[in-house]
Amino acid sequence: MSICRDSEALNVMVKEALHFTKYGKVADYIPALSDANPETLSLAIYEGGSTCASAGDTQEMFTLQSISKVITLALALMDIGEEGVFAKVGKEPTGDPFNSIIKLETHSPSKPLNPMINAGALAVTNMIQGSTVDEKLGRLLSFIHELTGNTSIQYNEKIAQSEYDTAYLNRSLAYFLKQHDVVDGNIELLLELYTKQCAIEVSCDDLAKMAYVIANEGRHVSSERPIIPLHIARIIKTFMVTCGMYNASGEFAIKVGVPSKSGVSGGIMAAVPYGPGIGIYGPALDQKGNSIAGMKLLETLSQRYNLSIF
Ligand SMILES: NC(=O)CC[C@H](N)C(=O)O
Numbered sequence: 001m002s003i004c005r006d007s008e009a010l011n012v013m014v015k016e017a018l019h020f021t022k023y024g025k026v027a028d029y030i031p032a033l034s035d036a037n038p039e040t041l042s043l044a045i046y047e048g049g050s051t052c053a054s055a056g057d058t059q060e061m062f063t064l065q066s067i068s069k070v071i072t073l074a075l076a077l078m079d080i081g082e083e084g085v086f087a088k089v090g091k092e093p094t095g096d097p098f099n100s101i102i103k104l105e106t107h108s109p110s111k112p113l114n115p116m117i118n119a120g121a122l123a124v125t126n127m128i129q130g131s132t133v134d135e136k137l138g139r140l141l142s143f144i145h146e147l148t149g150n151t152s153i154q155y156n157e158k159i160a161q162s163e164y165d166t167a168y169l170n171r172s173l174a175y176f177l178k179q180h181d182v183v184d185g186n187i188e189l190l191l192e193l194y195t196k197q198c199a200i201e202v203s204c205d206d207l208a209k210m211a212y213v214i215a216n217e218g219r220h221v222s223s224e225r226p227i228i229p230l231h232i233a234r235i236i237k238t239f240m241v242t243c244g245m246y247n248a249s250g251e252f253a254i255k256v257g258v259p260s261k262s263g264v265s266g267g268i269m270a271a272v273p274y275g276p277g278i279g280i281y282g283p284a285l286d287q288k289g290n291s292i293a294g295m296k297l298l299e300t301l302s303q304r305y306n307l308s309i310f
Contacts, residue, residue, distance in 0.1 A: 003045055003276055003305050004052035013304070014043050014055035017282075017297035024284030024292035027264040032162035036062070036266065036283035041293045044204035044279045046212045048221030051205050058204040062281050063159050065263030066098065067207070068140075068197045069121040070214070070236050070244075075143055076127040077232045085127060088112075088182050089120045091239075098246045098289060099169050101176065110180035116243035116261070119173045125194045126183040133193045140197060146227050147213050148206040149220070160199035167191055198263075207269045207279025214240075214259075215271035237271060241309075245295075248288045256298045257308025266291045270298055272307050 003010075018041045028034035042056025051058070064071075076085050090113045094103055099118045104110050112120035130136035137155070145151045174190055177183045183190060202210075213220055214237060218228030228236075240259035245252040252260065258278075260270040266283030268291055278301070280294040302308050 002047070003301070004047050007052060007054060009304070010043065010045070010052075010054035013297060013300045014041055017041060017293045017300065020293040020296045021282060021284040024282075024286055026266070026283045027285055027289070029166070030159065030163045030264070031166060032159040033063075033265060033283075038284040041282040041297065042204050042280070043297060044208040046205075046208035046277045046279075047275075048212065051208060056204070056281070058279075060281060061156075061201045061203055062265045062267055062283070063156055063198060063263070064200045064202060064267065065198045065265045066116070066121070066246075067261050067263040067267050067269050068200060069116050069124070070240060070261045070269070071144060071147070071210070072121065072124050072128060072140065072197060073115045073239065074228050074232055074236050075140060076124045077235065078229065079129045080127055082235070085115075085124065088127070089115050089123045093243045093247075093249060095247050099173075101169070101173055104173070104176055104180075110176070111182055112177070114239065114243045116239055116246075118170055119177060122170065122174050122190065122194055123177060123182050125197060126185065126190055128193070133189055133196070136193055137196050141200065144200065144202075144206075144210070147210045148202070149209060150206055153200065153202060153206065155196045155199045156201045157199075160196045163195040163198060164191060167195060170194065202267070204267075204279035204281050207267060207281075208277040209279075210277065211269045211271040211279060212277030214269075215273055215275060215277055237273065240271065245290055246288050248286075248290055248295075252290075252295065253310070256295070256302045257310045258298065258302055259309070260298065262290045262294070264289050266294065268294045268298065273309055275307065
């Protein structure tokens with residue numbers, strides 16, 4: 001049965017996964033994120049045409065956080081090409097937490113191992129073309145508007161400011177990278193852009209639509225023209241598999257097997273190649289910073305609909 005024609009079963013799966021929220025905790029190292037309700041879980045699935053939504057409030061807004069790293073990587077690759085991007089950031093998973101600094105010092109040269117950890121994402125954000133923070137952010141937002149078809153998407157000022165005011169670790173990473181010529185320019189402006197990028201607010205519906213484009217060769221169902229070139233869609237899907245769930249990516253590949261990216265707000269964007277785009281929001285996180293009920297839900301979905309790519 002097509003996943004979208006099975007809405008009763010989807011509702012049951014969401015209800016069952018909801019029980020797992022009690023084992024997780026909302027992120028609070030960004031103070032404004034601690035306001036989220038840990039007991040929610042919502043799911044949207046997009047197969048082209050209209051969204052087939054399941055339980056939960058699929059219109060509830062949350063911030064992209066690390067999910068934005070996938071989008072900025074696509075934009076940077078489109079802006080400056082593979083050679084330029086991978087001169088400054090590697091292609092290998094780390095096995096360390098997303099905000100770890102350790103490998104920057106122990107590896108030589110001091111290049112972040114991949115674009116999905118914070119150090120790598122800061123380097124990628126630094127590559128977005130434009131002469132001011134506003135111009136760069138404007139280009140990123142237009143790209144997201146195109147991917148989702150939703151031109152009302154903006155960033156949440158309160159959450160951006162809250163992260164900017166407390167981003168001591170990300171500041172350390174960025175200054176370290178500047179010392180080693182991985183990033184250039186004004187680091188405070190880079191932090192401003194990065195925290196605004198992470199605070200871009202979407203719904204599950206929007207996530208499912210972005211995932212659909214990534215899953216389907218960079219095209220919308222109706223679009224002749226790719227929004228993301230095919231080879232770039234392939235690169236970002238590969239990073240989603242190898243590094244998308246931080247240092248839980250290996251186990252997730254075994255249990256779920258769908259290219260996915262999570263964020264500490266509790267969002268997960270999952271792209272089933274040549275299949276549906278899936279958006280999940282469940283802010284209670286496990287110890288590695290992934291939505292605890294969201295991961296459980298994806299595991300059930302993958303088993304029931306045979307979604308694993310492996
Ligand atoms: N894992 C995440 O979602 C991290 C994003 C967050 N804005 C940070 O840099 O810490």
